[in-house]
Amino acid sequence: MTYRLCTNIALLSGVGAKLQLKLKKMGLESVQDLLFYFPFRYDDFRNLVSISELKNKAGEDITVLAKLQMIKNRRGWKSKKNITEAIFADSNGDVLRVIWFNQSYLTKVLHPGDMVNLSGKVKLDVIGAQLVSPTYEKVSMNFGIDPTSILPLKREEGQDPTLYPSLKIGVHTGRLVPIYPTTSGITQKQIRFLIKQVISVVVDLEEWIPDNILEDYDLVDIKSAVSGAHFPIDEINLDTSLKRLKFGELFTLQLKGELARQKRQKQIAPNIKFKETEIKKFVQGLPFKLTSAQKKASWDILQDLAKDYPMNRLVSGDVGSGKTVVAGMALLNTVLNDWQAVMLAPTEILATQHFNSLQQMLPKKIVIGLLTKDNIKLANKNMLETSSIGCKKRIKELVANGGIDILIGTHAVLSADIIFKNLGLVVVDEQHRFGVEQRKMIKEKNEGVHFLSMTATPIPRSLALTLYGDLEISPIDEMPLGRKKILTRLVPKNKRSEAYKFIKEKIKAGRQVFVICPLVDEQEGNEKKSVLSEYKKLSQEIYPDLRVGYLYGKMKSAEKEKVMAKFKNKEIDLLVSTSVIEVGVDVPNAVIMMIEGAENFGLAQLHQFRGRVGRGVHQSYCFLFAETDNIDSIKRLEYFEQLDNGFKLAEKDLETRGPGEVYGKKQSGGMKLKIAKLSDKALIQKARKAAQLVILNLDNWTDKKFKQRMKRLATGVHLE
Numbered sequence: 075m076t077y078r079l080c081t082n083i084a085l086l087s088g089v090g091a092k093l094q095l096k097l098k099k100m101g102l103e104s105v106q107d108l109l110f111y112f113p114f115r116y117d118d119f120r121n122l123v124s125i126s127e128l129k130n131k132a133g134e135d136i137t138v139l140a141k142l143q144m145i146k147n148r149r150g151w152k153s154k155k156n157i158t159e160a161i162f163a164d165s166n167g168d169v170l171r172v173i174w175f176n177q178s179y180l181t182k183v184l185h186p187g188d189m190v191n192l193s194g195k196v197k198l199d200v201i202g203a204q205l206v207s208p209t210y211e212k213v214s215m216n217f218g219i220d221p222t223s224i225l226p227l228k229r230e231e232g233q234d235p236t237l238y239p240s241l242k243i244g245v246h247t248g249r250l251v252p253i254y255p256t257t258s259g260i261t262q263k264q265i266r267f268l269i270k271q272v273i274s275v276v277v278d279l280e281e282w283i284p285d286n287i288l289e290d291y292d293l294v295d296i297k298s299a300v301s302g303a304h305f306p307i308d309e310i311n312l313d314t315s316l317k318r319l320k321f322g323e324l325f326t327l328q329l330k331g332e333l334a335r336q337k338r339q340k341q342i343a344p345n346i347k348f349k350e351t352e353i354k355k356f357v358q359g360l361p362f363k364l365t366s367a368q369k370k371a372s373w374d375i376l377q378d379l380a381k382d383y384p385m386n387r388l389v390s391g392d393v394g395s396g397k398t399v400v401a402g403m404a405l406l407n408t409v410l411n412d413w414q415a416v417m418l419a420p421t422e423i424l425a426t427q428h429f430n431s432l433q434q435m436l437p438k439k440i441v442i443g444l445l446t447k448d449n450i451k452l453a454n455k456n457m458l459e460t461s462s463i464g465c466k467k468r469i470k471e472l473v474a475n476g477g478i479d480i481l482i483g484t485h486a487v488l489s490a491d492i493i494f495k496n497l498g499l500v501v502v503d504e505q506h507r508f509g510v511e512q513r514k515m516i517k518e519k520n521e522g523v524h525f526l527s528m529t530a531t532p533i534p535r536s537l538a539l540t541l542y543g544d545l546e547i548s549p550i551d552e553m554p555l556g557r558k559k560i561l562t563r564l565v566p567k568n569k570r571s572e573a574y575k576f577i578k579e580k581i582k583a584g585r586q587v588f589v590i591c592p593l594v595d596e597q598e599g600n601e602k603k604s605v606l607s608e609y610k611k612l613s614q615e616i617y618p619d620l621r622v623g624y625l626y627g628k629m630k631s632a633e634k635e636k637v638m639a640k641f642k643n644k645e646i647d648l649l650v651s652t653s654v655i656e657v658g659v660d661v662p663n664a665v666i667m668m669i670e671g672a673e674n675f676g677l678a679q680l681h682q683f684r685g686r687v688g689r690g691v692h693q694s695y696c697f698l699f700a701e702t703d704n705i706d707s708i709k710r711l712e713y714f715e716q717l718d719n720g721f722k723l724a725e726k727d728l729e730t731r732g733p734g735e736v737y738g739k740k741q742s743g744g745m746k747l748k749i750a751k752l753s754d755k756a757l758i759q760k761a762r763k764a765a766q767l768v769i770l771n772l773d774n775w776t777d778k779k780f781k782q783r784m785k786r787l788a789t790g791v792h793l794e
């Protein structure tokens with residue numbers, strides 16, 4: 075029997091319609107999916123011991139090979155569980171008690187006389203050693219060796235692995251046993267069985283990395299790597315296998331990045347020159363002095379715009395570092411060159427805020443439009459009006475005939491029927507909040523246009539290089555002068571009323587407060603419920619004499635805008651909100667950020683919330699309330715209390731929660747690292763170097779298969 079990578083999983087032995095469906099839900103449909111479905115850990119059951127040794131092995135993971143003497147089911151009189159009891163004996167005549175819970179079918183599978191490998195943790199009680207629910211595996215005696223004579227060997231480096239006998243012991247026991255991520259209804263044994271079934275008979279799992287790169291980076295071939303990642307002979311074999319697979323994954327990403335860069339640099343971009351006089355005037359007209367990081371980022375952008383191929387740059391700077399003004403300069407320079415620009419924001423609130431602040435910032439002659447799902451506005455200071463023109467058709471006309479210089483909006487702007495006369499620059503603010511699909515669409519719709527993205531979620535450099543191979547980065551790693559440190563406190567339960575009192579004093583002194591509601595799952599209705607109950611509590615019980623408002627994502631936009639405007643105008647003292655205000659919102663008079671259920675948020679996200687305050691001259695505060703006593707959660711929040719560096723917090727998040735959690739689930743499609751880790755910094759560097767070298771010499775490659783693969787990469791289809 076042979077299989078190909080594309081062979082449907084349904085053709086494997088043991089896969090019926092039911093199992094096929096379950097596997098499909100896990101994303102496993104073909105032999106290839108299966109082979110590249112890797113364990114997340116390995117249980118070390120290589121410690122093969124005899125029964126008499128067990129009494130010294132309490133709590134250890136071991137494997138015992140023994141003959142089944144007796145097996146029977148009974149019902150637990152207290153727990154009402156089905157209990158299977160068995161007695162095993164080994165060649166020395168020692169006996170061992172084993173029990174399993176709720177697996178009464180075992181009496182049909184295991185029969186007295188069977189030689190069975192049992193892997194599990196040793197439990198000692200008054201009678202002696204016992205194994206509770208060990209993994210079992212019948213051992214066939216056809217190997218020509220007596221399995222009971224096998225001792226726990228450790229292979230020396232360089233020694234031939236095929237000589238190492240534990241390989242012959244089992245799939246599920248007596249070895250480094252792979253443990254896979256699985257969902258209910260599929261057992262570890264089933265997954266192992268399926269992988270074992272195909273791993274040695276798949277015929278087209280072919281090496282694709284050129285020989286010299288394998289050699290240079292000391293990598294094993296793909297076949298042995300896949301095999302070693304599932305069923306490692308030992309740690310050395312496991313390490314070399316994982317290294318090869320990680321490298322392959324990172325190398326692929328880097329190649330894609332490099333190919334995208336090459337493609338971009340061959341495109342022709344709008345010619346946008348540096349308008350020195352006007353830009354200088356703009357900078358001088360600002361109510362503050364730019365920080366040197368802001369200057370550097372602006373200069374990077376202005377230089378990119380002047381190149382003859384499109385810019386692809388990310389401005390990455392902590393909350394409050396002043397990214398908007400940098401974008402403003404890029405927008406202005408574009409318009410001064412008679413090109414149009416568009417700026418996208420993830421929420422209506424933020425788009426509206428940008429619309430307002432850019433109106434203030436930019437010269438009067440520039441016409442700015444706002445387009446969100448149901449809010450359409452136009453600003454032209456020459457006309458001295460900000461009118462709701464209430465008509466998408468009109469905005470479309472103006473965009474199409476060049477009557478609008480800058481269009482600001484949410485993803486509504488992406489809809490196919492908005493066509494620009496001459497679009498020169500796309501700015502995406504808080505780009506991490508846009509999903510992968512949306513970002514792809516923005517890019518595809520605007521090929522050959524300069525592209526600037528901004529994010530306040532700090533992206534460690536290693537991550538950026540991995541995930542966005544084709545990207546220049548301008549960090550804004552410096553805060554405007556005179557910002558005060560935001561005092562952050564995790565408030566213990568018994569200090570809550572004190573905190574409420576403190577908040578009231580600040581409000582009496584004229585300040586304002588944000589209250590973030592605990593995270594609820596994002597189903598419609600839940601968000602609203604959580605906000606309204608917090609609103610009710612604060613407005614009726616705690617602060618009946620204060621002005622409390624509320625905000626959530628699914629509110630009508632006119633309503634949202636009204637609330638935000640009221641808050642900005644100090645007509646609301648406390649604003650209860652969901653995470654919709656997470657990004658970008660700028661209200662300098664708000665000095666307290668109060669976060670309920672803080673343990674539910676990631677550190678980077680908490681940091682974003684905290685960044686909503688501390689934007690003015692007043693001392694600002696962030697109060698965290700936790701609903702848990704879990705030590706790890708509390709520790710995490712205490713870490714947050716101490717640290718106000720967004721990069722460090724994001725790195726910590728990455729360590730503990732992984733990129734999908736940190737950078738948003740929506741994005742995770744763009745960060746599907748199957749096996750490599752973002753912490754593999756050295757390997758990332760190597761893969762990057764190798765990819766650059768390959769791309770540089772692309773025309774000299776003679777390896778046909780590799781060339782084909784590169785073609786597929788360039789068009790987005792790729793294996794591994």
Ligand code: ADP
Binds near residue numbers: 364368391392530555
């Ligand atoms: P973010 O990087 O989070 O988008 P913003 O662009 O919203 O930050 O800026 C935060 C606040 O800081 C705004 O009120 C802005 O006017 C102000 N600001 C920006 N740059 C400076 C600067 N160089 N000095 C002082 N204040 C600044």
Ligand code: MG
Binds near residue numbers: 397398503658
């Ligand atoms: Mg911002």
